[in-house]
Amino acid sequence: MKYIDIENSLVKLKPVFTAKDIQLAGFKVFPYQLNRWVKADYIQRLAAGHYVFSRSVVSPEHIANQLRQPSYVSLEYALYWHGFTVDVPFHITSVTTKTTRTIMAGPSAYSYLHVKPALFCGFAAIELGAANEAGKRFYIATPEKALVDLLYLRPNAFKNNNQFTEARFHEEELKAKLDWRGVFAISQIYNNKSLRKRLEQFKEYIFSC
Numbered sequence: 001m002k003y004i005d006i007e008n009s010l011v012k013l014k015p016v017f018t019a020k021d022i023q024l025a026g027f028k029v030f031p032y033q034l035n036r037w038v039k040a041d042y043i044q045r046l047a048a049g050h051y052v053f054s055r056s057v058v059s060p061e062h063i064a065n066q067l068r069q070p071s072y073v074s075l076e077y078a079l080y081w082h083g084f085t086v087d088v089p090f091h092i093t094s095v096t097t098k099t100t101r102t103i104m105a106g107p108s109a110y111s112y113l114h115v116k117p118a119l120f121c122g123f124a125a126i127e128l129g130a131a132n133e134a135g136k137r138f139y140i141a142t143p144e145k146a147l148v149d150l151l152y153l154r155p156n157a158f159k160n161n162n163q164f165t166e167a168r169f170h171e172e173e174l175k176a177k178l179d180w181r182g183v184f185a186i187s188q189i190y191n192n193k194s195l196r197k198r199l200e201q202f203k204e205y206i207f208s209c
Contacts, residue, residue, distance in 0.1 A: 003033075003037060003042055005027070006022055006025070006027050006029070007042070007053055007055075009025050009026075009027070010022070010025055010053070011053045011055065011056050012056075012132050012133060012134060012135075013132070013134055014134060015052055015053050015056035015057075015058045015062075015134060015135040016046065016050055016051070016052050016058060016062065016063055016066040016067075016135070017050070017051055017052075017053075018049050018050055018051070019031075019034065019049065034051065038051075041054050042054060044106075046063065046067065046105040046106070047067060047103050047104060047105040048067055048068075048103060050066060050067055050105075056135050057129075057133070057135055057136065058135035058136075059128065059135060059136050059138060060092055060108065061073050061081075061092065061126075061138035061140060062134070062135050062136065062137060062138040063105065063108075063110070064092045064094050064110050064138070065094075065138050065139055067103050067105065067110055068094065068096050068098060068101075068103065068110070068112045069096075070096060070097060070098075070120065071094040071095060071096040071098075071112055071139075072094060072095055072120075072123035072139035072140060072141055073092060073093070073094050073123075073138065073139065073140040073141065074093060074094060074095045074123070074140070074141035074145065074146045074149045074150075075093040075094075075095070075113070075141075075146060075149050075150045075153065075154070076089045076093050076150065077089045077091075077092045077093045077094075078093070078140050078141045078143070078146035078149075079143060079146045079147065079150065079169075081140060082143040082146065083170065083173055084143055084147075084169060084170050084173050084174055084177075084178065085167065085168060085169050085170060086168040086169070086170060087168050090109070091108065091109035091110060091111050092108075092109075092110050092111065093111045093113070094110065094111065094112050094113070095112070095113055095114075095115050095119075095120065095141070095149055095153075096112045096113070096114060096115075096120075097114065097115065097116070097117050097120050098112070098114065099114055100112060100113050100114045113149075113153045115149075115153070118189065119152075119189060119190060121145070121189070122141055122142055122144070122145030122148075122149075122186055123139045123140055123141045123142065123145060124139070124140065124142060125137060125138070125139055126138055126139075126140055142182075143177075143178055143179075144178065144179050144182040144183045144186055145186055147178070147183055147199075147202075148183060148186045148187050148190070148195070148199070151195060151198045151199055151202065152190055152192065152195050155194065155195075155198065158198060158202070159198055159201075160201075161201075161205050164202060164205045164206075169206070171206050171209040174206045175206060175207060180203060183199060183203075184196070184199065187199055
């Protein structure tokens with residue numbers, strides 16, 4: 001088995017991979033070989049047993065999806081990605097049905113917050129490259145779902161106008177482009193009165209700006 005055979009087989013279809021992915025592709029690999037390839041800079045070690053091919057082009061959002069499955073990018077990062085907040089988030093925030101945790105992959109932090117399966121919805125697949133470029137494909141919440149996730153999962157950080165102001169939202173964009181009916185329709189599946197109250201207060205704040 002040659003390293004180049006593995007790379008040619010997986011680099012586009014599975015640029016972020018584990019040892020098990022290599023085995024499923026029909027190759028046999030040992031830990032010492034992975035360590036050797038890291039030292040040779042053929043691959044880079046991420047976290048949680050995941051690696052990425054050094055010559056592949058992979059979006060950070062795709063990495064976020066891969067490090068913890070199932071998951072989709074949401075909350076602050078998704079709202080920034082959609083153009084509804086001003087400040088670049090320090091790390092990528094995602095929603096998962098698994099336990100809440102933060103994974104460090106080199107200098108980057110990937111934060112995952114738990115929701116029950118019934119709330120794991122409201123996201124879409126984004127493809128920024130060709131159909132065979134998996135590294136540019138990822139799942140991200142719609143802006144409406146990202147906002148509901150944010151106010152649901154961070155109730156103490158988003159409960160009054162001062163906190164809304166500190167978060168530096170693009171008020172005019174939220175007024176013009178957010179589907180507010182969609183926001184409140186999504187909130188119904190949470191069956192949470194305090195969440196709906198915070199959303200109503202947030203909407204009132206936005207339209208008073």
